[in-house]
Amino acid sequence: MNKYRWQAIVFVLVAFMLGCNEFIVVGVLSDIARELHVSVATVGYLVTIFATVYAISTPFITILTNRFSRYKTLMTLMVIFLIGNTLSGLANSFTVLLISRVITAVVAGAIISLIMTFASAIAPREKRANLVSWIFAGFSIASVFGVPIGTAISTSYSWHDAFYLITVISLITCGLLGWLLPKQVEQVQGSIKNQLVLLADKRIYIGIALVLFTAATMYAYYTYIRPILTTGLGFSTASLNWLLFLIGVMNILCNRFSGMLPKRDHYVEAWQAMIDARTRGLIRSIGVSNFEPEHLDRLITETGVTPAVNQIEVHPYWVQEALRTANFQRGIVTEAWSPLGRGSAALQEPVIRDLAGKYQKNVGQVILRWHTQRGIVPIPKARNLKHQRSNLDLFDFSLTADEIAAINALSKPDGRIDGQDPNEYEEFD
Known part of the structure; x- marks a missing residue:
């Protein structure tokens, strides 16, 4: 296996790691609420706050760090993510858990942005669209395998252990990134003012709206899918894992299809x-x-x-x-x-x-x-x-x-x- 394939695998692994951290709360919502003595609706705010911080911080973190080495910046953000996720596993109160989720949300978006930058620099031009679709498929793979496994661990042991498993994956990912990523890549610095010029194009707003409503729809049902399926519709916990698996499979298929679209002569x-x-x-x-x-x-x-x-x-x-x-x-x-x-x-x-x-x-x-x-x-x-x-x-x-x-x-x-x-x-x- 050549170096490019190893790099592609580790990029997907990064997305898988981020997806597990992002969606794991969905699978352990009821367990967290029960242990920390708060309502399921209150725990649901973890998802809302995570998404809000993610959306606000990503463009600013990305722009403010573009003057520094992308390799060093990515590795630093990975360490911060590792600390935040581990703190989630150690949390013994809702406040500590909320703080840990904010820490990971601040850097998660910038991490995937940098991964996309490295992917564009490393991948041959004819393979870029395919690699991007695979990277985003990493989030779906997290929902297919990561979240059900995390849910099973939480049910059998503790939701803390689910976060510890993500910590182990993060450590492995950090090691692979340090080994495989090029230390120097060409980069262009840009100010916030220059970036805001893009907002003059109305198509940017159409793209933002598309992503916004798609994400809102996904989070709306995904956040409370466990209590809806188990309490509302009467499915067992075992059935929940299979249902989450099927949803993730469909997401993977859609991501793979999207990678084929650039081949259609546009x-x-x-x-x-x-x-x-x-x-x-x-x-x-x-x-x-x-x-x-x-x-x-x-x-x-x-x-x-x-x-x-x-x-x-x-x-x-x-x-x-x-x-x-x-x-x-x-x-x-x-x-x-x-x-x-x-x-x-x-x-x-x-x-x-x-x-x-x-x-x-x-x-x-x-x-x-x-x-x-x-x-x-x-x-x-x-x-x-x-x-x-x-x-x-x-x-x-x-x-x-x-x-x-x-x-x-x-x-x-x-x-x-x-x-x-x-x-x-x-x-x-």
Whole structure:
């Protein structure tokens, strides 16, 4: 099993852990009420307060921590979650239990937000939608297995032990995250003011309303489902576990189906949304990435708007002359991602090294000049100011037509990085 699959598993495990903590109160509602000598309705406030704190804290925690290392931030939030959940298990009064639930609610939303960020950074583009659907399926798996098991533990032993089991799962999850997550990922800082610009788009409100009413409906029946099924409808505790299991199975199936939706050819609709954003002045210029000529023609035909740029994979081992020409004929700028070949042997090619010696430049500058003379805008990665200046110091020499042709001749039939073929992307299916 490769590292990506292990990372995907641990992401689902995080969602499972959060789901168990979030929903466990539902399965042990009556047991908590009986031991702490409060009404079932009072214990139900734990769910309401948890959801309220979760909703309010998540965007602010996420924004306020975006200036720090995502790895360190996630691990810190996981430790806080671990403390809060363990405190729930140790609680001997309703007040302590309420405080512990607030602690976990404050960080739970930010944890899943960061997990989604890591998932987007780690997953190949064609697998992202599938991974996201699996991560959210982790919450459903929690309701299928976690909550019934927690209910059974509470019935046979104590509701405290159900929370201790989540603590054990949290410890395992922390260890796996520390082992598998990349310590450094690219990130963009954003202020609260910049984030609030999104509220100018009415579609944001539609999305919020959809999530709000869906969550409200789910919590309304899920919070009191145990007393409703057992006391109101007369089902036994054993039947309750099976009913919760069936509800969770349906949730998993729905999440899996949602992961298939991006495969249904919606890139024209996405392009239209970008056109609308430009019309409203939210963005100035719009382009695409990894589009083949047939995809470009469909966008132009159906919307009447030509992309300003098409960002594609171009480097000496994957020259893409036909696609570069197709972009040019349509008035589209070609932008190269991984213009140096990202870890390939292109930098060691004798042809390029000889040209570097001839022009007294480094091999990276020769390749970047090859791009610019072909009318391509290369976007090389540079970690410091010295490399940035070197990448710009290209325009005091020119390659001859024969030299450009010699570099073009390095192209390979299997020259793609990691074999990434845009025609296999879900969006184009």
